[in-house]
Amino acid sequence: MRIILFTLFTLWTSCLIAQDIIDTSLLIDDIVIQQNRLSSPYNQQARFIDIITNDEINKSGASSISELLQLNAALDVRHRGTNGVQADLSIRGGSFNQVLILIDGIKMSDPQTGHHNMNLPVSMNLIERIEVIKGPAAKIYGQNAFSGAVNIITKKNAPTGVNLSLDYSSYNTISTGVSAALKTSKSNHLISYNYTDSQGYGEGRDDSDGYGQNRDYNMHHIFLQNRFKLSQNSTIDITGGLLDNKFGANGFYANPDFMDQYEEVRTGYGAVTYKYFINNFSIRTNSYWRNNKDHYVFIRSNPSVFENNHTSNSIGNEIHLSHNNKLGTTGLGVEYILEDLESNNLGSRERKNLGIYLEHEMSLLNDRLNIIPGIYFNKFDDRSLKLFPGIDLSYTLNDYTQLYGVIGISNRIPTYTNLFYSSPVERGNENLKDERTLSYEIGYKAFYKKNVLQVGLFVQNNKDLIDWVKTAEEEDIWQATNFSQVNNIGIDLSYRSDLSNVTGYLGNLILGYTYISSSIGEMDDPLISRYALENLEHQLVANLNIRVIPDKLTLNLVGRYNDRVNLNDYTLVDSKLSFGAEKWNIYAYANNLFDIEYKETNLVVMPGRWIGIGANFSIR
Numbered sequence: 001m002r003i004i005l006f007t008l009f010t011l012w013t014s015c016l017i018a019q020d021i022i023d024t025s026l027l028i029d030d031i032v033i034q035q036n037r038l039s040s041p042y043n044q045q046a047r048f049i050d051i052i053t054n055d056e057i058n059k060s061g062a063s064s065i066s067e068l069l070q071l072n073a074a075l076d077v078r079h080r081g082t083n084g085v086q087a088d089l090s091i092r093g094g095s096f097n098q099v100l101i102l103i104d105g106i107k108m109s110d111p112q113t114g115h116h117n118m119n120l121p122v123s124m125n126l127i128e129r130i131e132v133i134k135g136p137a138a139k140i141y142g143q144n145a146f147s148g149a150v151n152i153i154t155k156k157n158a159p160t161g162v163n164l165s166l167d168y169s170s171y172n173t174i175s176t177g178v179s180a181a182l183k184t185s186k187s188n189h190l191i192s193y194n195y196t197d198s199q200g201y202g203e204g205r206d207d208s209d210g211y212g213q214n215r216d217y218n219m220h221h222i223f224l225q226n227r228f229k230l231s232q233n234s235t236i237d238i239t240g241g242l243l244d245n246k247f248g249a250n251g252f253y254a255n256p257d258f259m260d261q262y263e264e265v266r267t268g269y270g271a272v273t274y275k276y277f278i279n280n281f282s283i284r285t286n287s288y289w290r291n292n293k294d295h296y297v298f299i300r301s302n303p304s305v306f307e308n309n310h311t312s313n314s315i316g317n318e319i320h321l322s323h324n325n326k327l328g329t330t331g332l333g334v335e336y337i338l339e340d341l342e343s344n345n346l347g348s349r350e351r352k353n354l355g356i357y358l359e360h361e362m363s364l365l366n367d368r369l370n371i372i373p374g375i376y377f378n379k380f381d382d383r384s385l386k387l388f389p390g391i392d393l394s395y396t397l398n399d400y401t402q403l404y405g406v407i408g409i410s411n412r413i414p415t416y417t418n419l420f421y422s423s424p425v426e427r428g429n430e431n432l433k434d435e436r437t438l439s440y441e442i443g444y445k446a447f448y449k450k451n452v453l454q455v456g457l458f459v460q461n462n463k464d465l466i467d468w469v470k471t472a473e474e475e476d477i478w479q480a481t482n483f484s485q486v487n488n489i490g491i492d493l494s495y496r497s498d499l500s501n502v503t504g505y506l507g508n509l510i511l512g513y514t515y516i517s518s519s520i521g522e523m524d525d526p527l528i529s530r531y532a533l534e535n536l537e538h539q540l541v542a543n544l545n546i547r548v549i550p551d552k553l554t555l556n557l558v559g560r561y562n563d564r565v566n567l568n569d570y571t572l573v574d575s576k577l578s579f580g581a582e583k584w585n586i587y588a589y590a591n592n593l594f595d596i597e598y599k600e601t602n603l604v605v606m607p608g609r610w611i612g613i614g615a616n617f618s619i620r
Helices: 002-017 054-059 065-069 416-420
Strands: 049-053 075-079 087-091 099-103 127-134 148-154 161-169 173-183 187-198 217-231 234-248 262-278 281-297 307-325 328-343 347-364 369-380 386-396 401-412 435-448 451-470 478-498 506-520 536-549 553-564 570-580 584-591 610-619
Touching: 049 054, 054 127, 054 506, 054 570, 065 075, 065 087, 065 127, 087 099, 087 148, 347 416
Parallel strands: 099 148
Antiparallel strands: 049 127, 075 087, 127 148, 161 173, 161 610, 173 187, 187 217, 217 234, 234 262, 262 281, 281 307, 307 328, 328 347, 347 369, 369 386, 386 401, 401 435, 435 451, 451 478, 478 506, 506 536, 536 553, 553 570, 570 584, 584 610
């Protein structure tokens, strides 16, 4: 009842604000979406794009990037623990292998498995914003942007000083962080370290190992960033990060009866980005290396029973060009990626990926009609040449409203786990075909004063989807298979407004809703699927900020309703109370306020009410 009242309240205030607004500024109209070739302001994008702003990040009660992403409808984040210790991300009913994750345009995809894509060595206090592109994005980002992309933009202009943070929460969970920044006339430098330790949630188990419920974890994050201004027209960024996580994996990947799984993950990356622009021409180059080491054991106290050791590397080089001309703006990009893997289970593997992009943006009918056709050519050395065309269209009705349409083809190649994994109950398949999707979308956008509304209707025809299947319940072996065709039809809705003009005691209101209807095509033999049709059918998110004492004391409330097709639906409320000034802040939060029992996967029960306190201090 309380969440129903809360949702009705937020809907009532959103209707009220639409009646009387006097401020003429937009909430996020000055944000330029950071695509690698063609970049344009948020309110000119011919796609459904959501932004998680720095203000929303600071006010949220999220303790990790994965928890932060749950504030956005259509982003389906499935945790197997707290603080983002292990999480999978999908968009619009896709799988965790089908979303491309980027940090400042650098690809974080792992060739071994999508389970590692959320291993991100960046703490939340370093994020400027997160750009969420919904729907296939191969013509923008290339291979594996199958159902969407998430680009995490870090802060590049932090003032000179030191920031300290401390957080203590349920189950003896303690998080500490320190970052130092130096800003000069020609450069910016930042270094950050974060540490989290927890005994894990649960009622403790009487076992000889002393691990309780085997949900304990220990995490270290290190991040470095340097920006040098070479001239008025050029910059070079040197960034890098390291994540080191050790955690009990109670029921993470096998039947929940197997409580003693354990995993260690170490992920590092380094990147050099050069940008140059002059007149109507710009160039951007990226050179990067990503390394991931994964050590998994089935029985924590006895690794010899079954263990996996995987080390993957991705080395990439990209060059992106754009040119403004009489016909519009032309973008061209080339990328080359070398992926290799050393594994006691998957063997020694290597593959090379060459991609070429071409896009052109043009405006017609007095700049009311915007057209962006594009194509991505892709060639893996062990697969045939693939072409992924697409076109984005938008038509401006007036100063405030816009219609858009998107058609695109995307592709995902199998991971090494899909191809070669072997365990007592699983078998990979070296003959897997690529996953393919053809997507259509039409939508409406309205930007009026401090209101932003987006509505999108989408259809995705997915073919040759890869899943782990078997033919009968009593059989033990799961086989990786291109098992069927899956069609997704859905609606996305996003609305945000600044309610401060109604009363000084209200801040931002953000509403999001996604509905997805999925259907599997006919199969010759009935199969039991491990991951297909696990999507959220209904997802509603309401985020409201209340200024209890304007500029001093704020209360942030987040309500989330999730209805997953294969699990019970649930409603969660998170809250965070913050008090502070420019250089300091203290806060308290309660997530899952009403202590609801729920699962985000079919294996792991999530924790109940989680309470914490913390503080941030800046020395400048």
